[in-house]
Amino acid sequence: MTNTHPYTRSSISQAEISTIPTFSGDGNVLPLFVDACTDLVTTYADRTNPNNPINAYLVKIIKSRLGGADLVTTYADRTNPNNPINAYLVKIIKSRLGGEAQALIGSRKLKTWTDIKQLLQTTYLDQRSEDCLLNDLMSKQPKKGENPYTFGQRIKDILNLLLTKMQMDTGEELIPNKNTLYKNAALQTYKRGLMRHGKKN
Known part of the structure; x- marks a missing residue:
C-alpha cells in the first residue's frame, strides 16, 4: 500500500520547532509545553504508517524541547502508529527538555508523546x-x-x-x-x- 502521508522531516521548519518552550520542571510551564507538543504531533505524525521516519523525528524534536504538545496535535499520524513522523515528534519534544526534566525523560525509554506527557504531569503537577x-x-x-x-x-x-x-x-x-x-x-x-x-x- 502506497503511503499517502503528506509530510516529511523537511515539512517541519526550525521556526516551528523554536516556538516550543523549553520545559525544565516548572509546573506552570507544563501546560504550554504539552499544548505545543500536541499540536506538532497532531499535524505531522503519520498514524497509518508507524515506521514513517517522520514519527521518530517528531519524538526527537519534542524530547529536545521537552515542550511541544502542539507538535503532536499538528503532525502526529494517529491512523498509523508506525509512521516515522510520530517518532520524530517525540524526538523534537525531548530536545526541548532541560535540567531536571531532561534527566527524568532521558533516563527512560519512552516512545510516545502520551507516555512522556503522563510522566511529566505525574512528576511536576500538583497531585x-x-x-x-x-x-x-x-x-x-x-x-x-x-x-x-x-x-x-x-x-x-x-x-x-x-x-x-x-x-x-x-x-x-x-x-x-x-x-x-x-x-x-x-x-x-x-x-x-x-x-x-x-x-x-
Whole structure:
C-alpha cells in the first residue's frame, strides 16, 4: 500500500520547532509545553504508517524541547502508529527538555508523546484533585499582618494550580464554564478575606 502521508522531516521548519518552550520542571510551564507538543504531533505524525521516519523525528524534536504538545496535535499520524513522523515528534519534544526534566525523560525509554506527557504531569503537577484545590482556594484568609497584595498573590497561585489541573482533566466543552467559575471563586475569596481582615482591624 502506497503511503499517502503528506509530510516529511523537511515539512517541519526550525521556526516551528523554536516556538516550543523549553520545559525544565516548572509546573506552570507544563501546560504550554504539552499544548505545543500536541499540536506538532497532531499535524505531522503519520498514524497509518508507524515506521514513517517522520514519527521518530517528531519524538526527537519534542524530547529536545521537552515542550511541544502542539507538535503532536499538528503532525502526529494517529491512523498509523508506525509512521516515522510520530517518532520524530517525540524526538523534537525531548530536545526541548532541560535540567531536571531532561534527566527524568532521558533516563527512560519512552516512545510516545502520551507516555512522556503522563510522566511529566505525574512528576511536576500538583497531585491534589480539583475539589481539593478549590476547597483550598476558597478557604484562604489573610495572615496576621499580611497586606492585600501578598494575600492576592497567594490566591492567584492556588488559582493557577487549579486552572492547570482543570485544563488537563476536563473536556474542552467544559473548560470555559469552569474557568469562569474558578476565577469568580478566587475573586469572592479575596473580597471576603479583605472584609474580614478589615473588621478585625
